[in-house]
Amino acid sequence: MARCTFADIMNETRPAPSSSEDEIDLRELFLSLWEKRKLIALSSAVTLTLSAIYAFGIAKPVFESSALLLPTQTTTSSDLGAAAAFLGGKKGGSADVDLYQSLLTSRTVIHKLLLAPVKNLSDTGKGRVEPLFKLMGIDTTKPGDFDGAIQGMSSSVTVGSKESGAGGILEITFSAGTPWLAQQIGNTLLEIGQEELRLVRIERSDVIMSRLNVAVAQAHSEWDSTSRTLTWYKDRNRSIALPEQMLELSRLEMEKSAKEQKYLLARKEYEMQMLERAKAAPPMMILDGANLPSKKSKPKRSMILALGLMIGAAGSCAGVLGWKAFAQATPNVA
Numbered sequence: 001m002a003r004c005t006f007a008d009i010m011n012e013t014r015p016a017p018s019s020s021e022d023e024i025d026l027r028e029l030f031l032s033l034w035e036k037r038k039l040i041a042l043s044s045a046v047t048l049t050l051s052a053i054y055a056f057g058i059a060k061p062v063f064e065s066s067a068l069l070l071p072t073q074t075t076t077s078s079d080l081g082a083a084a085a086f087l088g089g090k091k092g093g094s095a096d097v098d099l100y101q102s103l104l105t106s107r108t109v110i111h112k113l114l115l116a117p118v119k120n121l122s123d124t125g126k127g128r129v130e131p132l133f134k135l136m137g138i139d140t141t142k143p144g145d146f147d148g149a150i151q152g153m154s155s156s157v158t159v160g161s162k163e164s165g166a167g168g169i170l171e172i173t174f175s176a177g178t179p180w181l182a183q184q185i186g187n188t189l190l191e192i193g194q195e196e197l198r199l200v201r202i203e204r205s206d207v208i209m210s211r212l213n214v215a216v217a218q219a220h221s222e223w224d225s226t227s228r229t230l231t232w233y234k235d236r237n238r239s240i241a242l243p244e245q246m247l248e249l250s251r252l253e254m255e256k257s258a259k260e261q262k263y264l265l266a267r268k269e270y271e272m273q274m275l276e277r278a279k280a281a282p283p284m285m286i287l288d289g290a291n292l293p294s295k296k297s298k299p300k301r302s303m304i305l306a307l308g309l310m311i312g313a314a315g316s317c318a319g320v321l322g323w324k325a326f327a328q329a330t331p332n333v334a
Helices: 006-013 021-035 037-058 077-086 095-104 107-115 143-155 179-236 243-279 301-329
Strands: 063-071 117-119 129-131 157-161 170-176 284-288
Touching: 021 037, 021 301, 037 301, 063 179, 095 157, 095 170, 095 179, 107 143, 107 179, 117 179, 143 157, 170 179, 179 243, 179 284
Parallel strands: none
Antiparallel strands: 063 170, 063 284, 117 129, 157 170
């Protein structure tokens, strides 16, 4: 009689490993999908058709025009940051980008843009000059429609640095439904933006000058008071020989010199601000005006079609596999 060891018992009771278990599962999944290939193809065709209808029929074409701006003077970042904050801009990032993004998308500028006259270069317009809101079919008697148009126009303007940002060149893009309208909006918006920035600089200079004027007057009054005190002390003490008198005279002369320097600095700052207000030039010049786009940027039809096909195929495959798993878990399901 053969001897039965513990190892033999364990080998007999241990289940044999199934090396092809994963392959069988993948094969079953593939067969399940293959059985429902017509359903998957039909679902993919439906979503592809819906995507084509949206891409070619529903989605409105969008054309982007771009322009380049170049700094014309070395304005400090603090000045630009203050102007951007005045216009409602966010902190952080390039001061030039924040300034013009806040400026060109502000409600004041967009409101002026919608009221500005532009050339109607459509087939029926024949180049006649009309307000922009009329070209866009906006009813100005309805505040809600006008406010919505302002928000929509604000979102269609973007400002960024050109490529690596070398030289401080800014690239501004404008979006519209037709190429000529995108170009007209771009050039008109740049003109309004430059003028608005000039007015902002003038207003800011007026505020600063009013404060500096008070500071100059106060500094002059302090200097004059110290000078009169020094003159009075010298007249009262004709012969200054005592150490206390010499110390007091030295203190008064130093105080008079300090007050004089304070007044001269305040006066110089006031005169520089007057010169800045007289120039009132925008810190940017238009390097390249808005171009006429040759092709639309949106909708990207090929991407929409590919996405629709992928959604249809993936969704139908997931539905088939999910139903199979549900049916295996509940055998009583018909």
